[in-house]
Amino acid sequence: MTTDVHVRRARAADAPVLARLRWASKQEDREGDPSALVRPVAQAEQWIQKRLARGSWLAWVAESGGDIRGHVFLHLVERVPEPYEDNTPVGYVTNFYVVPGHRNRGLGAALLEALQRHARGRGMDVLIVWPSERSVPLYRRAGFQASAELLEAQGTEPDGARPPAA
Numbered sequence: 001m002t003t004d005v006h007v008r009r010a011r012a013a014d015a016p017v018l019a020r021l022r023w024a025s026k027q028e029d030r031e032g033d034p035s036a037l038v039r040p041v042a043q044a045e046q047w048i049q050k051r052l053a054r055g056s057w058l059a060w061v062a063e064s065g066g067d068i069r070g071h072v073f074l075h076l077v078e079r080v081p082e083p084y085e086d087n088t089p090v091g092y093v094t095n096f097y098v099v100p101g102h103r104n105r106g107l108g109a110a111l112l113e114a115l116q117r118h119a120r121g122r123g124m125d126v127l128i129v130w131p132s133e134r135s136v137p138l139y140r141r142a143g144f145q146a147s148a149e150l151l152e153a154q155g156t157e158p159d160g161a162r163p164p165a166a
Helices: 012-029 041-054 107-121 136-141
Strands: 005-009 057-064 067-077 090-098 127-129
Touching: 005 107, 012 041, 012 057, 012 067, 012 090, 041 057, 057 107, 067 107, 090 107, 107 127, 107 136
Parallel strands: 090 127
Antiparallel strands: 005 057, 057 067, 067 090
């Protein structure tokens, strides 16, 4: 790992940088096609700022050289209370991104370690993620594994078909 890396909890004030990195990650997914960006980054900035401020979402950032070089988000999904099991929330891990020039230096592992340390400290026993193909090895190294317990429904139609495009 790079020695000048510092991982910390994100603050609402980090929202402008986190929004720009979110847009960069999505643009990277679309191979840099600028026409694919249809929403202004300010929309993401406001969304992130509000959720970090009220604590409904948590995030960790990896800083190197004084700048945020990566992040990972955690949404706490509440469970309906029940009499026999703990009602600790399920953690939804998402929006995991490291700037391309800083990958393969341990930033991603450090981010996941901080998130998992937080989850263990809260007694959370379940973290779920829908990883990209590229991120699967990193998640596996961090202890994530495939589960036969989750089911996923695609689309809104009973047969899985999507409604025709308008």
